[in-house]
Amino acid sequence: MSTSPPPLPTPEHLTRAARDDLAALGFPAPAWLPALTGPGPADVAEVAIVGAGQSGLIAAAALKWDGLTDIRIFDGAAPGAEGPWTTFARMQTLRSPKTQVGSEFNVPNLSVRRWYESRHGAQAWADLPAIPRTEWKAYLDWYAAVFDLPVRHGSEVLDVAPEGALVALTVRREGRIERHLARTVVLATGLDGAGAWRVPTFVSDALPRDRYDHSNGPIDFERLRGARIGILGHGASAFDNAITALRTGAASVDLCFRRPRLPRINPHRALENAALMTHYSDLADETRWRIARFFRRQDQPPPLRTFETALAQPGLRLRPATPWLGLRERDGAIEVDTPAGPLVFDHLILATGMAVDLAARPELATLHDKVALWGERFRPAPEEADERLASLPYLDRHFAFLPRTADDAWVARVFAFNVSSIVSHGPHSTSISGHRHALPRLVRGVERRLLLDAEGGLLPFLADYAVPELHVADDFEARLSGCAAPQVQA
Numbered sequence: 238m239s240t241s242p243p244p245l246p247t248p249e250h251l252t253r254a255a256r257d258d259l260a261a262l263g264f265p266a267p268a269w270l271p272a273l274t275g276p277g278p279a280d281v282a283e284v285a286i287v288g289a290g291q292s293g294l295i296a297a298a299a300l301k302w303d304g305l306t307d308i309r310i311f312d313g314a315a316p317g318a319e320g321p322w323t324t325f326a327r328m329q330t331l332r333s334p335k336t337q338v339g340s341e342f343n344v345p346n347l348s349v350r351r352w353y354e355s356r357h358g359a360q361a362w363a364d365l366p367a368i369p370r371t372e373w374k375a376y377l378d379w380y381a382a383v384f385d386l387p388v389r390h391g392s393e394v395l396d397v398a399p400e401g402a403l404v405a406l407t408v409r410r411e412g413r414i415e416r417h418l419a420r421t422v423v424l425a426t427g428l429d430g431a432g433a434w435r436v437p438t439f440v441s442d443a444l445p446r447d448r449y450d451h452s453n454g455p456i457d458f459e460r461l462r463g464a465r466i467g468i469l470g471h472g473a474s475a476f477d478n479a480i481t482a483l484r485t486g487a488a489s490v491d492l493c494f495r496r497p498r499l500p501r502i503n504p505h506r507a508l509e510n511a512a513l514m515t516h517y518s519d520l521a522d523e524t525r526w527r528i529a530r531f532f533r534r535q536d537q538p539p540p541l542r543t544f545e546t547a548l549a550q551p552g553l554r555l556r557p558a559t560p561w562l563g564l565r566e567r568d569g570a571i572e573v574d575t576p577a578g579p580l581v582f583d584h585l586i587l588a589t590g591m592a593v594d595l596a597a598r599p600e601l602a603t604l605h606d607k608v609a610l611w612g613e614r615f616r617p618a619p620e621e622a623d624e625r626l627a628s629l630p631y632l633d634r635h636f637a638f639l640p641r642t643a644d645d646a647w648v649a650r651v652f653a654f655n656v657s658s659i660v661s662h663g664p665h666s667t668s669i670s671g672h673r674h675a676l677p678r679l680v681r682g683v684e685r686r687l688l689l690d691a692e693g694g695l696l697p698f699l700a701d702y703a704v705p706e707l708h709v710a711d712d713f714e715a716r717l718s719g720c721a722a723p724q725v726q727a
């Protein structure tokens with residue numbers, strides 16, 4: 238006898254079903270963190286999270302599930318503009334395979350699949366080659382609503398500094414400066430969280446600012462209608478920007494890169510397995526360093542669909558073995574020197590990734606020179622030296638910073654769940670495929686730090702615990718004593 242599958246929930250029903258699932262699984266756990274004791278400020282967050290992209294949200298959900306009750310999430314962006322998804326990400330679909338997700342904590346009604354099916358049907362999900370970018374963002378917004386996560390938008394964190402046994406955050410919100418105190422801080426600040434998007438100095442020194450853009454920034458493509466565009470780089474963003482420029486009416490795009498041919502293999506996929514992503518931080522320093530160097534040299538190819546879409550655009554020229562050797566403005570255009578002779582453009586797009594410069598980050602103003610770096614903790618063989626990797630923080634196995642000197646022990650209350658962690662924890666902690674495995678390490682570390690900092694309050698916490706389990710009638714004590722000592726009739 239064949240049975241038809243149960244009907245799919247509507248979007249409204251899915252929200253209720255997801256919340257019912259959470260309740261069935263004991264969400265949230267009872268509060269467990271002892272209050273701060275002694276004199277001191279009263280308004281102190283248990284965890285302050287900087288960044289409400291996918292990492293900040295999922296971390297907040299997990300910490301809330303585990304019984305933390307005062308989690309504050311700050312994001313400089315407006316609602317809907319968190320992360321890259323609706324701002325500078327220009328691909329149609331995610332690069333991650335649609336099955337490699339982990340934000341749902343094994344609860345089907347929290348999954349992006351169920352979310353998508355509730356809106357578009359089961360067949361639409363089955364037919365999807367990859368998750369559409371804007372749908373992923375809409376799913377994250379829904380996810381934050383299901384968990385009722387308190388995001389403070391338009392709140393740019395300008396500094397993170399010690400304040401006794403606490404951490405103080407300086408926040409700019411609507412032009413005003415606020416101060417927030419927290420017991421622990423998670424930096425979920427994304428792919429540029431260890432510096433800034435990199436514009437080579439031979440470009441920024443030679444050209445006025447309106448003649449170039451970084452691929453991961455806002456670009457006014459309308460202004461580039463009819464323009465001859467030179468793109469430097471061959472990563473996925475280079476192709477995404479080429480497609481957008483040509484579709485918006487650019488005359489031509491020359492996509493230039495140093496390599497003689499595009500990489501064909503994506504070695505990142507080989508790392509995306511449970512064992513490596515779960516235990517990465519237990520690997521020897523030498524292994525982690527070598528893997529990080531390997532990925533510096535082995536780029537990944539653009540996704541096949543992106544590549545094919547780009548090649549189908551009239552006006553695209555791929556130029557392998559074409560590094561830019563120098564450039565200048567000439568006769569109103571930009572002349573770029575290459576080994577094959579000069580190329581002439583009207584505008585440049587730099588798909589040149591990220592520069593590591595902790596001091597350039599506002600939120601690291603106080604912290605950047607107080608944390609241990611790989612260059613101080615690990616000495617590679619001279620032929621394996623790498624200045625960029627050496628300037629990344631050497632994090633503990635739970636993403637916490639380690640202090641450079643004992644005076645700055647407070648930095649261990651700050652956790653770098655962002656690109657700073659790529660040598661210590663591998664390149665996939667904050668990506669969609671990494672959360673399932675990496676997030677538990679972060680959560681354990683934050684909770685451990687909170688517990689150890691609150692150790693002195695544990696006995697008073699136990700003594701004050703007053704949740705009755707045996708509910709008895711008011712006269713029960715009297716009746717009980719009556720039983721224990723039966724009255725003797727005179």
Ligand SMILES: Cc1cc2nc3c(=O)[nH]c(=O)nc-3n(C[C@H](O)[C@H](O)[C@H](O)COP(=O)(O)OP(=O)(O)OC[C@H]3O[C@@H](n4cnc5c(N)ncnc54)[C@H](O)[C@@H]3O)c2cc1C
Nearest residue numbers: 288290291292312313319320331332333394427667668669
């Ligand atoms: C074009 C593009 C495509 C990508 N595609 C994929 C993909 O398909 N799959 C995948 O797994 N990954 C992809 N990535 C990587 C992607 O960036 C991450 O997986 C994802 O965005 C990481 O989430 P996150 O929350 O860690 O960081 P983000 O999503 O970058 O969020 C960081 C947040 O921190 C906020 N913030 C930063 N500094 C401050 C501050 N000082 N004060 C307040 N707020 C601050 C930002 O406003 C931002 O909202 C892509 C990246 C790019 C650039």
